Amino acid sequence: MNMRHHIRAAALVAGTALACLALSGCEKANTPTVEDSAAAHDSASGNPVAVPGPDAKPGISARNGRLILAPVAGNPAAAYFTVRNGGTKTAELVSVHIDGASQAMMHTTDGGTMKMLDEVKLDPGAEVSFAPGKMHVMVFGLPKDTKAGTSVEMTLTFSDGDKLSMPLRVQAMGSGMDPGMAEATGMGGPGDMNGMHH
Structure with a gap:
């Protein structure tokens, strides 16, 4: 009984650790990088475009x-x-x-x-x-x-x-x-x- 209990406990700990690692990876993938947050560029020319601030005129x-x-x-x-x-x-x-x-x-x-x-x-x-x-x-x-x-x-x-x-x-x-x-x-x-x- 004790041996089976230890095996199940170890499996549970390992599964929890893997779940945490997977969740951490997802969070990092969805976190904007410095490059993602940089000024926008025109997709065709690559030239910088204006990024409206809080006081920018709508449209x-x-x-x-x-x-x-x-x-x-x-x-x-x-x-x-x-x-x-x-x-x-x-x-x-x-x-x-x-x-x-x-x-x-x-x-x-x-x-x-x-x-x-x-x-x-x-x-x-x-x-x-x-x-x-x-x-x-x-x-x-x-x-x-x-x-x-x-x-x-x-x-x-x-x-x-x-x-x-x-x-x-x-x-x-x-x-x-x-x-x-x-x-x-x-x-x-x-x-x-x-x-x-x-």
Whole structure:
């Protein structure tokens, strides 16, 4: 009897241990890793996309963010990205902030002339691209250590105060800067914008 009792007890302990190990393995498999929790990327291009925070505007998303540096350090850079309104109400983008920059302003290129934009409207379902030859963001006063291959954070602010942040990949001049913007890189700052309409 004692021998059978010991054998059954040992089998019970072994079974319990195996069950605990299996449960532990399942829990580890379902626990997000650092890679799983990292910033989302566009499945097609691999470029970073905006990850809405707690104060993000519902339905708004952005992708393909990049910052093109001027050929001369200290001159304005250009930011490009695509923003989409997947919500049911019109959204108005009123400002752009680039982390570390002294100023960022939205412009559009029309017939070779740049014009400043106070706001950009996004109708429900609409997608707007800030791209070379179209709308862009002029970025002034970037830190001297801003180099190609790094990233900076951009924050979009809408008329109701909601915000959306996303990373911008920093690239060197020649990676698709607006031709008109390239000419503007010879300017010293926001106060020296010959040929631009405000």
